[in-house]
Amino acid sequence: MLKIFHTADLHLDSPFSSLPTAKSEERREGLRRTFMKMMEYAAREAVDLILISGDLFDCSYISRDTSQILSKCFGAVSCPVVISPGNHDPYTPGSIYASGILPGNVYIFKTESPSKFDFPGLGVRVWGSAFTRERYDGSVLASIFSLPEDRINILCQHGDTRSPLSHHAPLSPRDIAYKGFTYAALGHVHVAPDPVVIGETTVAYPGCPEGRSFDEPDFGGALLVTIEDKKTRLEKIRFAERRYMVEQLDVTGADNDSFVAGKIRELIREKGYSGDTALRIILVGEVSLGYKPNTDALAADCAGELYLLEVRERTLPCFDAGYLEDDLSLRGVLYRVLAEKMRQGSEYDRQVAAAALRYGLAALDGRPVV
Ligand SMILES: [Mn+2]
Structure with a gap:
């Protein structure tokens, strides 16, 4: 042999x-x-x-x-x-x-x-x-x-x-x-x-x-x-001491970071990730119109024992936005144009449209844009 x-x-x-x-x-x-x-x-x-x-x-x-x-x-x-x-x-x-x-x-x-x-x-x-x-x-x-x-x-x-x-x-x-x-x-x-x-x-x-x-x-x-x-x-x-892992996490319906942090911790617990794992979490799903996850804060907050935690954000600001479908103001027009791109565009188009909708609605509402 x-x-x-x-x-x-x-x-x-x-x-x-x-x-x-x-x-x-x-x-x-x-x-x-x-x-x-x-x-x-x-x-x-x-x-x-x-x-x-x-x-x-x-x-x-x-x-x-x-x-x-x-x-x-x-x-x-x-x-x-x-x-x-x-x-x-x-x-x-x-x-x-x-x-x-x-x-x-x-x-x-x-x-x-x-x-x-x-x-x-x-x-x-x-x-x-x-x-x-x-x-x-x-x-x-x-x-x-x-x-x-x-x-x-x-x-x-x-x-x-x-x-x-x-x-x-x-x-x-x-x-x-x-x-x-x-x-x-x-x-x-x-x-x-x-x-x-x-x-x-x-x-x-x-x-x-x-x-x-x-x-x-x-x-x-x-x-x-x-x-x-x-x-x-x-x-x-x-032989590896560590591993790199990527997970998608659907946070549909989220409107604040502490809700998302809870979901992240739950995922880490369920999958048993610990100190030997560098984890990248990609947030997906439809979140509230006015909410954008703060990825740096979430990563710092949820890292716990992990070797490394990185949070990326690919959510779309559509959740519960149905009322904008019939809105006759400029807000409604903006929503209808961008919603179509968010639903049907390429991944890149969806992200650009999501950012445009967040910024556009913030500007129209008189909220700080960045
Ligand atoms: Mn090689």
């Missing part, structure tokens, strides 16, 4: 620029901790092979802390570590990959044209290539002619199965299967799609081990892959 630990897209030393400075430093520290935990896990599970399919770093600049941890952790695992540099951490003469400071059990693909590392003791050959700049327009598989069948053949590659027109090493699971790979350890897609199984071939992305923004939701992890008698089994192991 062959036991493989497969990860990608950790993006060490990410700037986390959307967070306040203290929090962004803490998150960079958190990414390093996640990396250490993964390597400790791989050592404890005594895996035969570690595959890192690119974007281990967020950019070519690597902090001293990170490079020290890398050398230490890779040195502490006794198995081979194969790395396929990605578009964020391409193999360049100045990169850490070319520096020679990584221990001898680390095998790095160096060129765009594919090559292989042979591990006869494990009965495995690992194929792959490197990004050497931000783009990779060629075909990884075109120059791999035939796979010798004396060993299990694995592809370790940063690449994109979502579009044949991708500028990030486009790959198709069908072609991977056709070549005869047993497992394709891919990287690049941050929100892991379901693995694809074609015949005896399994193609998988692990996703980001640790989400860094609301585009990378939920607890991330890595894949523990076992291959026995040409059968591949995958197990997703959680």
Whole structure:
């Protein structure tokens, strides 16, 4: 049985620029901790092979802390570590990959044209290539002619199965299967799609081990892959310390912040969100004409134990405004023109119309507009 630990897209030393400075430093520290935990896990599970399919770093600049941890952790695992540099951490003469400071059990693909590392003791050959700049327009598989069948053949590659027109090493699971790979350890897609199984071939992305923004939701992890008698089994192991989550909250009928705050707290309680969660709540629904939720105050008020709470507002000021339908004054005309846009326009048109109605009615009523 062959036991493989497969990860990608950790993006060490990410700037986390959307967070306040203290929090962004803490998150960079958190990414390093996640990396250490993964390597400790791989050592404890005594895996035969570690595959890192690119974007281990967020950019070519690597902090001293990170490079020290890398050398230490890779040195502490006794198995081979194969790395396929990605578009964020391409193999360049100045990169850490070319520096020679990584221990001898680390095998790095160096060129765009594919090559292989042979591990006869494990009965495995690992194929792959490197990004050497931000783009990779060629075909990884075109120059791999035939796979010798004396060993299990694995592809370790940063690449994109979502579009044949991708500028990030486009790959198709069908072609991977056709070549005869047993497992394709891919990287690049941050929100892991379901693995694809074609015949005896399994193609998988692990996703980001640790989400860094609301585009990378939920607890991330890595894949523990076992291959026995040409059968591949995958197990997703959680390593993330934190998760980013987005929720829509319907506050139809609201006319004040304390009502909305109550709804927000209820949602947080019901879903069991706590200190490991950064939450974005998007308020939707129809609220009273004169009311606009104060998102900053609501976020500050309801954050409680959450790692982070962000409140966004996409409500429409229509609730109980039916009387304006028949209003013959300018207020009624304004309402009828904008209500139609709020009901039928694009999301952008709806928001513009909602703002216009709030401001317009405030002005006509002699209330402060902003
Ligand atoms: Mn990436």
